[in-house]
Amino acid sequence: xxxxxxxxxxxxxxxxxxxxxxxxxxxxxxxxxxxxxxxxxxxxxxxxxxxxxxxxxxxxxxxxxxxxxxxxxxxxxxxxxxxxxxxxxxxxxxxxxxxxxxxxxxxxxxxxxxxxxxxxxxxxxxxxxxxxxxxxxxxxxxxxxxxxxxxxxxxxxxxxxxxxxxxxxxxxxxxxxxxxxxxxxxxxxxxxxxxxxxxxxxxxxxxxxxxxxxxxxxxxxxxxxxxxxxxxxxxxxxxxxxxxxxxxxxxxxxxxxxxxxxxxxxxxxxxxxxxxxxxxxxxxxxxxxxxxxxxxxxxxxxxxxxxxxxxxxxxxxxxxxxxxxxxxxxxxxxxxxxxxxxxxxxxxxxxxxxxxxxxxxxxxxx
Numbered sequence: 001x002x003x004x005x006x007x008x009x010x011x012x013x014x015x016x017x018x019x020x021x022x023x024x025x026x027x028x029x030x031x032x033x034x035x036x037x038x039x040x041x042x043x044x045x046x047x048x049x050x051x052x053x054x055x056x057x058x059x060x061x062x063x064x065x066x067x068x069x070x071x072x073x074x075x076x077x078x079x080x081x082x083x084x085x086x087x088x089x090x091x092x093x094x095x096x097x098x099x100x101x102x103x104x105x106x107x108x109x110x111x112x113x114x115x116x117x118x119x120x121x122x123x124x125x126x127x128x129x130x131x132x133x134x135x136x137x138x139x140x141x142x143x144x145x146x147x148x149x150x151x152x153x154x155x156x157x158x159x160x161x162x163x164x165x166x167x168x169x170x171x172x173x174x175x176x177x178x179x180x181x182x183x184x185x186x187x188x189x190x191x192x193x194x195x196x197x198x199x200x201x202x203x204x205x206x207x208x209x210x211x212x213x214x215x216x217x218x219x220x221x222x223x224x225x226x227x228x229x230x231x232x233x234x235x236x237x238x239x240x241x242x243x244x245x246x247x248x249x250x251x252x253x254x255x256x257x258x259x260x261x262x263x264x265x266x267x268x269x270x271x272x273x274x275x276x277x278x279x280x281x282x283x284x285x286x287x288x289x290x291x292x293x294x295x296x297x298x299x300x301x302x303x304x305x306x307x308x309x310x311x312x313x314x315x316x317x318x319x320x321x322x323x324x325x326x327x328x329x330x331x332x333x334x335x336x337x338x339x340x341x342x343x344x345x346x347x348x349x350x351x352x353x354x355x356x357x358x359x360x361x362x363x364x365x366x
Contacts, residue, residue: 046070047151054159057166063159067120071152075106075145077122082110082156084118106141108149110157117160120153173269174221180231180262181224187231188238194311199223201307204355208347209303222275222300223307229259241318256280257289275300279308284338294341302341306332306348309339310357325358 053066064082071080107121125141184195202223206216230238233255237248244252260277278292278301285293287305297305313328323331329352336345351357 046074047155050152050155054155054162058159058163060160060163063156063163067152067156071120071122071149074148074152075122075141076126077104077141078124078126079122081121081123082118083121084110084160085116086118104140106145106149108146108153110153110160112157112161117157120149120156122149169267170269173266173272176266177221177224177272180228183231184227194315195224195227197311197315198226198304198307201310201351201357202303204351204357205303205307205344205347208350208354209344215299218269218271218275219300219303221269221272222279223304225259225263225272225276226279226304226308227255227259228262228276229255229257231262232258239318243319253280253288271298271300274298275304277301279304281305282339283341287339297341302344306340306344309335310348325352329358 047070050066050070053063058066064084068080068082072078102123104125105121105123107119109119110117122141122145125145181195199220202219203216206219211219233252237244237251240248256277256279260273263273263276266273275298278290278297281287281290281292281297281301282305283294283297283302285291287297310328310332313331314322314325316322322328332340332345332348336342340348348357
């Protein structure tokens with residue numbers, strides 16, 4: 001017998017249609033929730049990356065440019081501007097916004113406590129999310145955008161203040177270095193002139209190692225500070241007009257540690273302090289005060305070490321004449337891989353020829 005098909009009643013068909021419609025509606029809502037969650041995660045990742053930039057030693061320029069780029073990405077807008085009260089309009093570190101009709105603007109203050117540093121402004125929201133929330137007025141910024149911008153603004157304000165304090169600290173450090181350099185000059189005229197020449201040679205070597213401006217400045221400061229400890233050496237030893245005996249050498253070799261004890265109270269450039277402290281260490285580990293070896297020795301110290309040795313070889317002393325630059329050059333090359341870092345010797349070779357680090361170069365006192 002043929003099987004009779006069950007007749008679907010109108011009420012059952014209606015219920016099925018309604019259930020299907022609810023499922024589709026739920027799928028749509030879930031899709032929106034997923035997209036919003038993904039967007040929230042993206043926002044969090046972006047803000048976390050900027051927080052890392054804030055925690056670094058990034059310059060004010062890098063912080064501002066990073067914040068402008070991130071603001072445009074987070075809020076999907078055409079432009080972002082950071083306006084700081086302490087930056088003249090003519091040189092303001094802002095995004096160069098082309099002349100255009102302003103459709104929407106959102107601006108927040110950049111504040112540290114009760115102190116307002118300036119403002120962060122975004123403009124012209126781009127309608128990219130219409131498919132997620134149909135009917136939403138996407139041509140203007142909303143409360144969610146404001147909260148995102150406020151969070152970014154808080155981080156930027158902290159970064160700008162940290163940058164200001166770092167610059168202030170470095171300025172204070174540089175001023176202290178100048179005072180110490182003057183003290184060295186007054187203590188011993190030879191030591192003072194030697195310090196200037198070592199700084200000159202060290203910066204040239206740093207140049208040919210392609211160090212950036214900040215690294216080169218640390219090298220320069222380390223060179224100026226490298227003989228600070230000689231302030232604590234007795235004049236009978238420091239100014240002796242004959243070679244030092246064994247006991248006097250023991251005393252003279254304390255000057256890196258004496259210098260460190262003086263400089264350890266200073267804040268602002270630990271890299272420069274380390275460079276001065278360890279400038280008598282040797283690449284092969286036979287130096288002093290700690291017998292550091294190879295790359296255990298700070299880079300600044302390795303550079304100052306070679307510059308110091310080159311000037312010592314070419315400079316006149318009360319008890320001997322300096323050698324010709326060409327002979328000092330050969331001596332430095334013979335000490336490649338023993339006293340000196342080979343990489344720094346290579347940079348010295350370039351600097352010697354390109355910068356004319358010989359007689360009359362601006363550094364030699366002969």
